[in-house]
Amino acid sequence: MGVSSNANETNKFIEMKKQIILALLLAFSISAFSQHFFETEFNNRKKYLILTNPTVRNIQAIQFLMAQNLLDIKKNKTKFVGVYHSSQKYDFSKSLEYIAENGLKNFFLHEINDELALKTIFQNNTCSDDFKTIFDNSIGVFFFGGPDIQPEIYGEENLLSVVTDPNRHLFEASFLFHLLGGSQNTGFKPYLNYKPDYMVTGFCLGMQTMNVATGGTLVQDIPAELYSASNAEETLDIGRANLHRNYWQKISSDTLLMGINLHKIKMTSHPFFGKTIKMGKGWVPRIYSSHHQSAEKLGQGFKVTALSMDEKVIEGIAHDKYPNVFAVQFHPEVPGLYVDLKKYKFHPDDSPETYHRIIGRSSVRFHKKYWEHISTVVRQLKTKRGSE
16 A cells, blocks of 8 residues: 555656646747747848738747648748737737647747827827838738627728727727828828738728728618618528628527638739739639728729629729738638538528538639739748838
8 A cells, every 4th residue: 555655656756746847948939939038139031921910820820821731831931920918808828829739840939019199190190110110020820700890990980890909999990001101191101112012912901901901981881881781681682692701600509500601703904903913814713701881982093803793792902003012802711611510501401511611612722823823922932121
């Protein structure tokens, strides 16, 4: 009994020691992945791509795209820096832990904690020095999806928006204004004037923020403002082809209903999709849509590249001065578009199917060509300082 007891105590001590060592190693790893990357002695000759709102989910999306060679930039040894403001709602210590626990040597974080104020976002402000440092030491930036922008940013009263993370929008709108300029302050010299090939791209909210930051406005609620629908039943009468998320969830308890819609879009005469992406004539790809707001008045410098099938909703924009500034209202970064994952259905009477199968081969090919273009842009961009 005594020997067995001593052995158990020894094993407990060894296990406890292991846990302490692992905890210390994790703490050391986290400290190595500084949350103030651009304040460290980083290698400014490397290629750095910026990820705004670097949640664990967004980091995982980039990992998936890289692993599938959709974002094909491995040979360039491009590194990613997640940039965010300390007052955003998300707990970015989760991202820091994820990076450390998974030993991601090409992902870093940079936190900005200067004051944010609505009245100063479209001019030089306390965040400007950080914005300049980030721009000068990177080759491009991704702006991801998210919740509603407060209409006060584009000079309107909030009538139909649900704003849950206002400081994220102040931060990202100001960052984009510094990059691209806008009609709100025509005397401001945007950073891309000094490095016009810099890449700026966005998905869903990312496109909306790009539009607002450059002086554009938004439709606050597509069903209400464009179709005069006041409830879920009236919205569903619009027809599935013209819905930009799934409103069946509001009137059905079916747990397999997707919250999004996979609808078709069409291209305008703008050359972005036809010549740049080299998309064949007549293509009407099916895309992943999850929004109730959309671009209304276009921001300074932007042209429409894609529309919904009824042409009421802008689905893509591109800048007419900066060749690598473009965005889409949909989500090409979603892993389920490229591989079979969980099965869902849009209508309660539908048979469950994966997003990958629903959109079909032609639409998968469209999404892959979109990422081919982004990959080509990133590979061609040079590391040079910008707005000195």
